[in-house]
Amino acid sequence: MSERILSVLVEDKPGVLARISSTISRRGFNINSLSVGPTNIDGRSKMTIVTELESVEQVKKQLNKLINVIKIVELDPDNTIESEVLLMKVSINKDSQTSVIEKANLSGAKSVDVGQDYAVFELTGTSKELKKFENLMKPFGIIEMIRGGRIAIQSNL
Amino acid sequence: MEEKLLSGAELVIRGLEHLKVSTIFGVPGGAILPAYDPLYDSPIRHILARHEQGSGHMAEGYAQATGELGVVIATSGPGATNLITSLNNALMDSTPLLAITGQVATEAIGNDAFQEAYTVGLTMAATKHNYLITDASEIPQVLLEAKHIATTGRPGPVLVDIPKDILNQKAKWIEPKLVDLPGYKPTLDANPKMIQQAVNLIKDSKKPLLYVGGGIIHSKANIELFDLAQKFNIPVVTTLMGRGAFPDGHELCLGMPGMHGNYTATTSIQNSDLLIAIGVRFDDRVTANPKFFAQNAKVIHADIDPAEIGKVRDAEVPIVGDAKSVIKGLIDKLGDTKLETSNWIQEINEMRESYPLTFTQDEDGPLKVPYVLEELQKMSEDDSIVVSGVGQHQMWISLHWKFTKPNTWLNSGGLGTMGYSLPAAIGAKAAYPDRQVLSLDGDGCFQMTCQELITASTENIPLKIVVFNNGNHGMVRQWQKIFYKNRFSASELTHHTPDYVKLAEAMGAVGLRMEQKSEVKDVFEKMLEINDKPVLVDCVVDPDDMVFPMVPAGGSNDVIILNEEDLKKI
Numbered sequence: 001m002s003e004r005i006l007s008v009l010v011e012d013k014p015g016v017l018a019r020i021s022s023t024i025s026r027r028g029f030n031i032n033s034l035s036v037g038p039t040n041i042d043g044r045s046k047m048t049i050v051t052e053l054e055s056v057e058q059v060k061k062q063l064n065k066l067i068n069v070i071k072i073v074e075l076d077p078d079n080t081i082e083s084e085v086l087l088m089k090v091s092i093n094k095d096s097q098t099s100v101i102e103k104a105n106l107s108g109a110k111s112v113d114v115g116q117d118y119a120v121f122e123l124t125g126t127s128k129e130l131k132k133f134e135n136l137m138k139p140f141g142i143i144e145m146i147r148g149g150r151i152a153i154q155s156n157l
Numbered sequence: 158m159e160e161k162l163l164s165g166a167e168l169v170i171r172g173l174e175h176l177k178v179s180t181i182f183g184v185p186g187g188a189i190l191p192a193y194d195p196l197y198d199s200p201i202r203h204i205l206a207r208h209e210q211g212s213g214h215m216a217e218g219y220a221q222a223t224g225e226l227g228v229v230i231a232t233s234g235p236g237a238t239n240l241i242t243s244l245n246n247a248l249m250d251s252t253p254l255l256a257i258t259g260q261v262a263t264e265a266i267g268n269d270a271f272q273e274a275y276t277v278g279l280t281m282a283a284t285k286h287n288y289l290i291t292d293a294s295e296i297p298q299v300l301l302e303a304k305h306i307a308t309t310g311r312p313g314p315v316l317v318d319i320p321k322d323i324l325n326q327k328a329k330w331i332e333p334k335l336v337d338l339p340g341y342k343p344t345l346d347a348n349p350k351m352i353q354q355a356v357n358l359i360k361d362s363k364k365p366l367l368y369v370g371g372g373i374i375h376s377k378a379n380i381e382l383f384d385l386a387q388k389f390n391i392p393v394v395t396t397l398m399g400r401g402a403f404p405d406g407h408e409l410c411l412g413m414p415g416m417h418g419n420y421t422a423t424t425s426i427q428n429s430d431l432l433i434a435i436g437v438r439f440d441d442r443v444t445a446n447p448k449f450f451a452q453n454a455k456v457i458h459a460d461i462d463p464a465e466i467g468k469v470r471d472a473e474v475p476i477v478g479d480a481k482s483v484i485k486g487l488i489d490k491l492g493d494t495k496l497e498t499s500n501w502i503q504e505i506n507e508m509r510e511s512y513p514l515t516f517t518q519d520e521d522g523p524l525k526v527p528y529v530l531e532e533l534q535k536m537s538e539d540d541s542i543v544v545s546g547v548g549q550h551q552m553w554i555s556l557h558w559k560f561t562k563p564n565t566w567l568n569s570g571g572l573g574t575m576g577y578s579l580p581a582a583i584g585a586k587a588a589y590p591d592r593q594v595l596s597l598d599g600d601g602c603f604q605m606t607c608q609e610l611i612t613a614s615t616e617n618i619p620l621k622i623v624v625f626n627n628g629n630h631g632m633v634r635q636w637q638k639i640f641y642k643n644r645f646s647a648s649e650l651t652h653h654t655p656d657y658v659k660l661a662e663a664m665g666a667v668g669l670r671m672e673q674k675s676e677v678k679d680v681f682e683k684m685l686e687i688n689d690k691p692v693l694v695d696c697v698v699d700p701d702d703m704v705f706p707m708v709p710a711g712g713s714n715d716v717i718i719l720n721e722e723d724l725k726k727i
Contacts, residue, residue: 010340015289018278023282058464058468062464064463065285065464066286066340067285067286067306067338068340070339
């Protein structure tokens with residue numbers, strides 16, 4: 001796989017996300033996923049950036065030039081716990097209802113809201129698992145889908 | 158006794174004094190007005206530019222000439238947006254700049270208030286870093302940090318945006334202290350292991366070449382560079398930003414390589430087996446098509462900015478560090494090594510003889526810029542500071558002027574900003590009132606910022622300006638000749654409008670004119686004698702002259718066009 005995952009520790013200051021996304025688009029880098037959230041340390045946020053192998057060195061170096069970027073670690077793909085959350089609203093009817101919910105639950109998705117003609121599922125997993133779930137639900141009619149961006153952490157092995 | 162409270166504006170001025178800033182450039186306006194009040198009582202000299210772009214270039218000229226921080230101050234909205242060209246210019250050429258801008262009041266931000274622009278957002282990609290102040294008490298500390306960021310590592314511009322209510326807010330002066338910036342720790346000292354690897358390559362090399370640029374000048378490493386080249390007999394090419402880092406006229410100095418570089422410099426890179434690249438970034442104006450650039454050479458690439466290493470060309474030995482530390486390390490580790498480079502130098506010297514840099518000046522024909530430059534250099538002082546615009550004249554100066562000292566050649570290399578010369582020269586002259594400062598400009602460039610001649614006159618900054626008046630955007634015309642079948646679309650200005658002599662006089666300067674070879678010496682004599690006012694020379698030159706050598710953009714440095722005849726090659 002030619003993907004690389006960067007874990008970026010940044011100062012939690014106004015504009016830091018804009019600085020990072022501006023640098024990425026300014027340099028024309030390919031980014032597959034970017035997510036950001038607080039960490040256990042006050043004043044520090046962490047971003048997970050998934051990029052292509054050919055861009056990774058320059059992405060690292062250009063982001064490192066930003067004053068608010070503290071540390072960039074490239075995660076070892078064999079040793080990384082990765083996760084992403086997905087919310088999906090699927091169209092259902094009397095005939096399909098049981099089958100859709102059963103399939104979703106078997107895939108590990110949680111039904112979080114079920115209405116007359118729709119069901120909302122939540123699934124957490126790797127991007128592969130989410131893609132598989134999307135393909136599984138497609139025939140029933142996906143009304144809306146949103147993914148939270150990939151996050152990753154290094155295992156201690 | 159309890160220290161009295163100061164306004165944010167007073168903190169700005171006191172903060173600048175604390176940073177030992179002696180001269181600033183700027184234009185006042187609504188949002189920044191509070192800061193101009195305490196400035197009235199401050200020993201800091203404020204030079205009132207006629208346009209914010211000019212004020213920014215003045216601060217750049219000041220910084221490029223001195224190697225120290227240049228400071229510019231502007232108001233919100235258009236004041237800040239007019240500064241952006243100079244900020245981006247400073248970013249590209251690694252010039253240490255501090256820009257302070259006023260902003261609309263905090264509560265008005267985001268409401269499309271009068272003269273509101275999103276300055277921090279707009280300048281994010283044009284600065285090394287920027288700040289929006291949210292409390293007056295932060296001001297002294299932020300100014301210190303801003304100077305630190307602007308002047309250390311790879312230098313660059315830093316902007317501090319201050320809302321008007323913060324300029325009026327009262328706060329205590331808290332002595333600023335340089336605290337650790339967790340995300341900013343430039344590597345200065347070169348890794349000894351990498352130095353050793355570099356030395357191993359140098360020892361094995363038959364055709365080493367020092368390829369050096371602006372990084373030498375920023376690092377003040379010219380003496381060390383001289384020792385390295387001289388002691389080990391390694392020839393040197395100096396990029397556009399590195400002119401003056403190694404003295405022209407020295408037998409090891411080959412001058413500028415690249416698109417309009419001289420044949421020997423460009424070809425020596427192609428023939429070299431080892432490029433020792435220090436403080437350069439393999440710019441496309443040097444490399445042409447990187448695929449064909451120095452194909453037989455291994456590369457040692459030393460730069461203070463790790464992002465430059467491997468950006469264009471992979472390096473066999475990457476070294477992150479300050480140029481001075483790198484060069485000292487190399488000299489030290491090379492020790493008593495004798496490099497056998499005499500065959501290589503002979504090959505270079507033969508090239509120099511076969512392909513000298515030439516020009517012809519007919520006795521009665523139109524003036525040629527290289528001739529005028531040669532005459533001017535004979536008459537000017539050794540340590541004069543030459544400031545150019547962008548285009549043909551810039552290339553001719555870089556090719557023909559003999560630069561022997563660092564910080565005596567100021568130009569807009571990376572961004573290629575027309576209009577840079579006059580205001581930057583004003584900045585340089587403000588820094589060194591006793592030195593000769595020559596703004597050597599094109600007519601197209603001059604017209605972009607010529608209102609700053611008023612600044613020079615009224616602020617008593619008696620610099621010399623030569624406008625090479627070919628009545629055209631000369632480089633555009635040259636490209637139209639070569640690549641667009643002589644279709645001179647929108648490149649023609651005129652030799653006669655404006656009348657530069659009258660324009661100079663109207664702006665409080667002295668205006669002179671030269672059109673023929675016989676006038677050159679006399680006019681320059683007059684120009685150099687006048688030291689109480691700015692002097693402008695309208696130097697009418699041949700519009701059809703072209704800059705050679707030339708490697709067309711995206712071409713190979715192996716195919717160099719030496720003259721008009723050679724154009725058939727492409």
